[in-house]
Every structure is written in structure tokens, then in C-alpha cells.
Amino acid sequence: MPEQKTNKLPQSFYQRPTLEVAPDILGKFIVYKAPSGRLSARIVEVEAYIGHNDPACHAARGMTKRNRPMFGPAGFTYIYFIYGMYHCLNFVTEPEGSPAAILLRAAEPDEGLEIMLRNSGKDSPRNLLNGPGKFCRAFGLTAEQNDLDLTDDVIYIEDRQEMIRNVQRSQRIGIKVGQDRRWRFYDGDSTAVSKGR
DNA sequence: TGAATGATGCGCT
DNA sequence: GCGCATCATTCAT
Numbered sequence: 001m002p003e004q005k006t007n008k009l010p011q012s013f014y015q016r017p018t019l020e021v022a023p024d025i026l027g028k029f030i031v032y033k034a035p036s037g038r039l040s041a042r043i044v045e046v047e048a049y050i051g052h053n054d055p056a057c058h059a060a061r062g063m064t065k066r067n068r069p070m071f072g073p074a075g076f077t078y079i080y081f082i083y084g085m086y087h088c089l090n091f092v093t094e095p096e097g098s099p100a101a102i103l104l105r106a107a108e109p110d111e112g113l114e115i116m117l118r119n120s121g122k123d124s125p126r127n128l129l130n131g132p133g134k135f136c137r138a139f140g141l142t143a144e145q146n147d148l149d150l151t152d153d154v155i156y157i158e159d160r161q162e163m164i165r166n167v168q169r170s171q172r173i174g175i176k177v178g179q180d181r182r183w184r185f186y187d188g189d190s191t192a193v194s195k196g197r
Numbered sequence: 198t199g200a201a202t203g204a205t206g207c208g209c210t
Numbered sequence: 211g212c213g214c215a216t217c218a219t220t221c222a223t
Contacts, residue, residue: 084216
């Protein structure tokens with residue numbers, strides 16, 4: 001038997017303080033077994049949204065139908081619809097009852113490039129996954145993949161033992177409140193991070 | 198290369 | 211009705 005080099009992250013990875021999980025996710029691989037085939041990408045940019053005291057967090061004003069997954073156990077997807085045309089993928093963190101999640105903002109294509117290009121209507125991998133809306137469009141993720149268990153076999157994160165040499169940190173992008181918190185983490189050596197404003 | 202703007206629909210007040 | 215964890219396009223420099 002060859003040595004197992006890729007491992008699906010367990011629930012215990014997600015069920016930790018969000019600001020510990022967020023930088024740890026960089027360099028891991030998001031895998032989605034789509035109906036059209038297996039897709040994967042190397043995560044290079046994320047943002048943390050944490051609970052009642054974070055005004056930018058969807059859960060800041062209590063539980064609603066939309067943000068319910070954030071209040072559930074760690075290790076589930078939270079996908080929401082925004083601006084009338086885009087979806088964004090989050091990973092729920094912290095124990096049940098502590099609403100928090102990590103937004104996937106950018107990644108580098110790995111497996112299934114042709115499917116991603118087709119989903120996005122592009123002919124080049126340039127700027128394919130460098131934004132939360134663009135990532136979900138390329139992966140074909142919608143509300144149907146909301147609240148899925150990341151320890152199941154449909155969508156999960158793999159650890160391929162890759163190190164990030166240059167973890168950077170900044171303000172979060174695209175929000176009007178909570179700018180004092182520098183909860184955006186990204187791979188400073190990657191050219192695939194989002195553009196910001 | 199950067200600023201401004203329109204697209205587009207749902208959840209929440 | 212309003213605002214939104216976005217993006218592609220347009221226009222100005």
C-alpha cells in the first residue's frame with residue numbers, strides 16, 4: 001500500500017477558534033464531486049466572520065432562516081445568495097450555538113479545469129477563481145449545496161501537506177462595517193488572490 | 198489603471 | 211422597499 005498523502009480534514013479541524021482555522025485553511029484543497037466530475041482547487045484567500053460582536057457577520061443580529069447553518073455544528077457548508085446573481089461558500093467553525101464561518105474568497109484551479117471553464121463561460125483559467133462569486137460559479141455551487149457535512153464525500157477539504165511560506169493578513173473586502181478587524185488571510189505568494197477594490 | 202456604474206433577486210425591517 | 215461578504219463593463223486619465 002502506498003503511503004496516504006492526502007487526508008480529508010475532520011470535524012475537529014473546523015471546531016476551533018475561527019481565527020486559528022482561517023490561516024490553517026490556506027494551502028489546503030477544496031474538493032467537490034460535482035455531477036459533471038471531480039473539481040478541486042488550492043485555497044489561497046479566506047475571510048473570518050465571527051458571531052454576535054462582529055457587525056459584518058450575517059449572524060450579528062441573531063438566527064434567521066438564511067444564516068441558520070452558522071449556528072449549527074462546525075464542519076458544514078454555508079452558502080448564501082448575494083447581489084441577485086452570485087453565491088458565496090463558507091465553512092462553518094466553532095461549536096454548535098457559536099455562529100461563525102470562513103468565507104472562501106479565492107483559489108487556484110487543480111482538477112476539473114475544463115468543467116470550471118465551461119461553468120464560467122470562459123476560455124482561459126485567468127481570473128477563474130479569484131473572487132468568492134467567481135469561485136462558486138466555476139464550481140457550480142448553489143443553494144443546493146448549502147448546509148452539507150464537510151466530513152461526507154460530496155464536498156470537503158483535503159490536506160496535501162503543503163506549506164504556505166507567506167501568510168498575509170488584511171482588512172476584509174466589500175463590507176461597510178467591521179473594518180477594524182483584519183480578518184482576511186491570503187497567500188502572499190499567489191497570483192490568484194482576489195482584486196479587492 | 199482606476200473610479201463609477203448597472204445588473205439582478207432575495208431576505209430582512 | 212432597501213441593502214447586500216460581487217463582478218463585468220464603461221469611461222476617464
